[in-house]
Amino acid sequence: MANVLRMLGIHKRFGPVKALGGVDFELEAGEIHALLGVNGAGKSTLIKILSGVYTHDEGTIEIDGQPVELGSPRAAILAGVATVQQHPELVPDCTGVENIFLGHEGRKPGLFARIDRTAMRAAAQKLLQRFPIEIDLEARVGEMPAVDREIVAILHALRNENTRILILDEPTSTLTEREKASLFQLMRSLRAAGIAIIYITHRLEEVFEIADRFTVFRGGRNVATLTSQEATERGISIPELLLDEKAGDLFPERDGKADGDVLLEAKGLGRSGLFSGVDFELRRGEILGIFGLVGSGVDELSKTLFGAIRPDEGTMQVKGKAVRFRGPHDALKAGIFLVPGDRRTEGLAMTQDVVFNTTVAHLGRASRLGGLLKFGRNRLDTEALARDVGLQPFELDRPVSAFSGGNQQKIVIAKGLFRDSDIYIFVEPTVGVDIGARAKLYTLIRELSRRAGVIVMSSDCDEVHGLADRVMALYKGRPVETGGWNASRDQLLSAGIMGARAA
Numbered sequence: 001m002a003n004v005l006r007m008l009g010i011h012k013r014f015g016p017v018k019a020l021g022g023v024d025f026e027l028e029a030g031e032i033h034a035l036l037g038v039n040g041a042g043k044s045t046l047i048k049i050l051s052g053v054y055t056h057d058e059g060t061i062e063i064d065g066q067p068v069e070l071g072s073p074r075a076a077i078l079a080g081v082a083t084v085q086q087h088p089e090l091v092p093d094c095t096g097v098e099n100i101f102l103g104h105e106g107r108k109p110g111l112f113a114r115i116d117r118t119a120m121r122a123a124a125q126k127l128l129q130r131f132p133i134e135i136d137l138e139a140r141v142g143e144m145p146a147v148d149r150e151i152v153a154i155l156h157a158l159r160n161e162n163t164r165i166l167i168l169d170e171p172t173s174t175l176t177e178r179e180k181a182s183l184f185q186l187m188r189s190l191r192a193a194g195i196a197i198i199y200i201t202h203r204l205e206e207v208f209e210i211a212d213r214f215t216v217f218r219g220g221r222n223v224a225t226l227t228s229q230e231a232t233e234r235g236i237s238i239p240e241l242l243l244d245e246k247a248g249d250l251f252p253e254r255d256g257k258a259d260g261d262v263l264l265e266a267k268g269l270g271r272s273g274l275f276s277g278v279d280f281e282l283r284r285g286e287i288l289g290i291f292g293l294v295g296s297g298v299d300e301l302s303k304t305l306f307g308a309i310r311p312d313e314g315t316m317q318v319k320g321k322a323v324r325f326r327g328p329h330d331a332l333k334a335g336i337f338l339v340p341g342d343r344r345t346e347g348l349a350m351t352q353d354v355v356f357n358t359t360v361a362h363l364g365r366a367s368r369l370g371g372l373l374k375f376g377r378n379r380l381d382t383e384a385l386a387r388d389v390g391l392q393p394f395e396l397d398r399p400v401s402a403f404s405g406g407n408q409q410k411i412v413i414a415k416g417l418f419r420d421s422d423i424y425i426f427v428e429p430t431v432g433v434d435i436g437a438r439a440k441l442y443t444l445i446r447e448l449s450r451r452a453g454v455i456v457m458s459s460d461c462d463e464v465h466g467l468a469d470r471v472m473a474l475y476k477g478r479p480v481e482t483g484g485w486n487a488s489r490d491q492l493l494s495a496g497i498m499g500a501r502a503a
């Protein structure tokens with residue numbers, strides 16, 4: 001098949017950092033091509049060059065055999081490249097149709113109220129005819145499930161009829177299995193229409209499900225390109241290709257029965273409209289896993305345990321004492337720390353460096369040390385933590401915005417670990433984190449559980465099941481009986497995705 005895209009000898013530096021050191025990348029018309037690599041390998045930099053966000057220092061780019069200059073996002077769009085960011089910026093109060101044509105309102109730009117809605121609807125229908133998918137585009141985006149928002153973002157990217165190349169950056173990280181299937185269906189129909197798709201993912205099992213070929217990046221270079229079939233036939237281990245070493249076990253060994261003191265207890269805990277009837281006990285020395293999809297109430301439960309949402313039913317006890325938190329401050333004082341899942345909205349100062357971000361959230365502890373000493377101490381603490389989480393590159397003076405996505409997530413975790421707490425709550429701890437760094441973070445969480453109690457809440461069933469000592473599932477705001485604390489992976493999965501109770 002013909003190449004729709006050729007990128008040759010692409011180099012890119014950010015000051016002293018060499019992000020790309022001579023990448024060659026080819027994309028065939030109508031293929032789904034996965035880009036794989038550990039955090040910081042250079043995937044995002046390459047697609048930002050292709051979508052006109054960054055300019056490259058050296059190298060050439062050809063689309064359909066013609067050299068192109070992609071000096072701006074607009075130039076990239078005109079050249080036929082459409083990009084869907086990892087967190088597409090849609091307007092929640094507008095409908096799907098309106099969002100698709102946002103910024104593209106045609107005859108009356110800027111005057112949203114006067115836009116020709118009939119014409120927009122017709123154009124949206126035309127798009128849906130080209131790429132058949134079931135979706136209600138008249139619904140408001142803020143009320144849509146995650147997958148429909150992703151589809152709106154894709155249709156928005158495709159509204160330009162000459163789009164030949166579509167870039168999807170980790171679109172499935174917050175989707176359920178069923179939603180992922182609809183997204184893959186749309187991707188297949190785009191492929192059938194001749195659109196080539198570049199697909200960035202850290203979920204390696206997806207490669208065999210959806211990609212025709214994949215390219216592995218390591219240290220700013222492409223090191224292998226294979227078809228999924230070749231990889232299967234030759235028994236190639238993708239984790240090994242990514243890491244350039246034998247991949248060890250992803251999950252650390254469990255320690256056996258935890259019989260430490262009870263640190264946190266919830267009885268019939270609930271908040272109307274969000275979740276109800278949550279019972280558990282967390283002991284020192286254990287990891288309690290709570291599996292729940294986006295919208296299941298896990299996020300709200302974590303915020304309630306951390307004092308950011310007030311429960312209106314049930315009780316909570318910390319070390320045997322009843323507590324009623326008036327805010328996170330009270331929870332912190334009681335020895336609870338929440339490591340939030342969303343690094344973008346919860347807690348990173350993007351223009352500040354790693355030391356600031358790791359330590360500033362805890363002025364209490366940091367300021368006790370005073371003056372220069374404080375500065376030195378913060379730095380030392382940050383160094384140790386950054387080593388523990390495997391920060392790459394190991395540059396503590398670098399602004400957080402200059403780290404790759406997965407490394408930003410590691411900084412969020414380092415920040416959580418800076419504080420000595422008795423109870424840690426991790427929400428979606430490894431979204432966007434590569435497989436090597438994930439193993440490291442899991443080991444770290446296990447070590448932490450030896451001196452504290454740890455709750456891990458996640459929409460990744462394998463993560464909860466592989467890591468935790470005891471598990472429970474939350475479905476539509478209610479805990480589901482999973483057949484005891486030692487549920488099998490399948491029991492946990494059906495409890496969390498269908499609310500199925502164990503027999």
Ligand SMILES: Nc1ncnc2c1ncn2[C@@H]1O[C@H](COP(=O)(O)OP(=O)(O)OP(=O)(O)O)[C@@H](O)[C@H]1O
Pocket residue numbers: 014017018019037038039040041042043044045046392393401402403404405406407432434
């Ligand atoms: N704006 C920037 N300024 C300085 N360095 C940067 C900038 N953006 C990226 N880098 C560096 O370039 C390298 C490649 O980063 P890139 O974001 O392309 O990695 P990635 O493979 O997409 O990682 P992830 O899976 O974590 O998203 C990393 O070392 C990163 O720290």
